[in-house]
Amino acid sequence: MTNYLFRTPVELAPSQQKITYKDKIMMLGSCFSENIGKQLHEAFFQVDVNPFGVLYNPLSISLSLERLIENKGFSRSDIFECQCLWHSFFHSSSFSDVSPEKTLSNIQARFDESCSFLKNTDFLLLTFGTAWVFEDRKTQTVVSNCHKLPSQHFNRRRLSIEEIVEHYTLLIAQLQQLNPSLHLIFTVSPIRHWKDGAHENNLSKSILLLSIEELQKKFKNVDYFPAYEIQMDELRDYRFYASDMLHPSETAINYIWEKFSDTYFSEKTKQIKQRLEMLREKMNHRPLHPNSPEYVSFLQQIELEKNNILNEYPFLKERIKDVNSRN
Structure with missing residues (x-):
């Protein structure tokens, strides 16, 4: 009988850069970074996951890292009130509170921890979720979270490959100056953004993938881990998805975690x-x-x-x- 393999395995070569238990790891990005960050934490690694909360687009991630590099903290002018809560456009709602003082305290305490952590981080893992961004119409700046404000407050647009590469070329140079031994690992989230339909989701993911490829060509300390390809090709069956048919299931997350371990752990x-x-x-x-x-x-x-x-x-x-x- 012919031995059929009813899947298309994503072949991964072991990385030359190995993560050890003495290393520090920082992660920023989509909720997929939270999934892998949780696995690292539960395995006793030194890890700092999403100090600004979940971030979905490349520009929000780069702006957050720039603030950490420059040690540019937050003040009362960086928060606003909406529906009886105080929020920050740089942060997820997990930092929001009824008290502006408490909101700022939550934000600044976490920021200070991560400022110190980044200077000594060995591996920085960044997960891009979508190429779509929301810009505050008043300030013309990209926001990380709209906090359910009316849509008329924002312009929505899709980033270009050139724009992402330009931002990250400057960012990586800053990171190398701050921490010369830092190694970067990029991933694209396997979570599909279905709001605009299948075609727009694929265009968005393609922009992210091509941007990372350009950065790999420019920098020796940049690596790519194919979480997206593992989910889309090796785990393409819907039994590897959560009930919404968009997010990876727990089984899929554990499988990708094992693949990550095989790639980066000795x-x-x-x-x-x-x-x-x-x-x-x-x-x-x-x-x-x-x-x-x-x-x-x-x-x-x-x-x-x-x-x-x-x-x-x-x-x-x-x-x-x-x-x-x-x-």
Whole structure:
């Protein structure tokens, strides 16, 4: 019988730049970056995910990074009130609050953390979601979130390849000056933006893909991870989508995460990751009978494994301690 393969695998060569447990990783972009960021966090990596909240278009991402590079914080003039909440056009609604002071406090605290983190980041992962942007008609600047303001406040347009490449050529030069050892990994979100239909979605994604290709040609420290292609080709069946038929399912996200791990982690890193994930699973266990001899023995085993890991990798101490504090 012929051995048929009923899918088209996306072949990936292992990256020359390997992510280790000593590295710092920053991620900005669409909600797909949140998915992979969560996986990295749960695997005990040092990761800072979306300090401005979810960002969908390349210009919002570049403007946010420019503010971090320049350490250009936020003031009262950067926020506005709408429907009893105070918002920022640079941030998602997760930062919004009924109090302007609290909104600014939330924004600035997160900003300060990420300013410091970026200077020492080893890998910067940027996920482009769409080439469409909304511009504030008053200021002619691209906004990251419209916060449900009426459409007449904004102009909507599609970015060109040239515009994206021009912005990122300047941005990457700034990043290299701030942090010469920084390595960039670009991805295009596999989440389809269906509001304008299938054809417009494909045009938008094509602009993003071609822009990244141009940046790869210009910079040696720029890499591309094909999350979009894995979802569209290797996982094209609708069983790999959520119920809205647009977002990847949990199974798909886990599969892409494994592909990412195979590409950017060495065998040693994968071994450490496996041990840490097993330790986390044990530490998160909730017993029916916490005073039983069996559970006391189980806790002793956890403590022994934790000490063994810390003896081998003492730099993981704070990260394991963080799990303890949440249990």
